[in-house]
Amino acid sequence: MIIRIALLALACILAADIGWMAMSASLWMLPAILAGWYAADMASGVVHMYMDYKPSRAGIGLDKIFFYEGSRESAEYLALRDAAFSQLNPIERLIYDFKNHHPRPDALGRRSMVTQIGSSVLFATLPFTILANIVFLLFPLPLWLIAGVLTFVVGASFAQYFHGTLHRKDNPFIVRAMQQTKLLMNAEDHQRHHATLQCDFSTINGWSNPALNRVFNAMRRRGYLRDEGLIPN
Secondary structure (H helix, E strand, O other), rough: OOOHHHHHHHHHHHHHHHHHHOOHHHHHHHHHHHHHHHHHHHHHHHHHHHHOOOOOOOOOOHHHOOOOOOOOOOOHHHHHHHHOOOOHHHHHHHHHHHHOOOOOOOOHHHHOOOHHHHHHHHHHEEEEEEEHHHHHHHHOOOOHHHHHHHHHHHHHHHHHHHHHOOOOOOOOOHHHHHHHOOOOHHHHHHHHHHOOOOOOOOOOOOOOOOHHHHHHHHHHHHHOOOOOHOOOO
């Protein structure tokens, strides 16, 4: 229930902001919107990189459910999963989900939109949007800058949903159209990430991947991103 309330609150705030900006639209908004979309893509990659390589909490049975070989609908598996997950906070659960996604990529595409974006909205983009709107009211910022910020919010909110569309074929028309215009990336582009888990972490359009790949390589050379973090223990 709380996630649905957060989604409704975010939708109402964004609708009000868009209506306000529409009264004074300008051409400067177009590059700002593209910059906001790029920033959202980069944020998706940074979060993805962190979640992939951040070690899971050890010693609570996450390794048992990660490597479980029987049916994942069995009573045994569900009991092991519930026992482990009951000890995780929401962020730790997300960290595990990112790792579990690698050997089972299609599972992400089967989840509902609310499940995919709920945590991002509740813990990140809704608080950010509320704070941004307070700033908008206190300071006379140009509308093109506000347009860029709101575009970033939309992209960041839906980043995990867009990630899910890369692992299923029955996507809505709007997603397919955005993939054709390169506003969203396609499954073939994302497959480069799954092939090595060492590049192309961004999940919206991949525009920021060249820059983030350099960041990843630099951090890995310094020993900050170790392979042990990819697997729960």
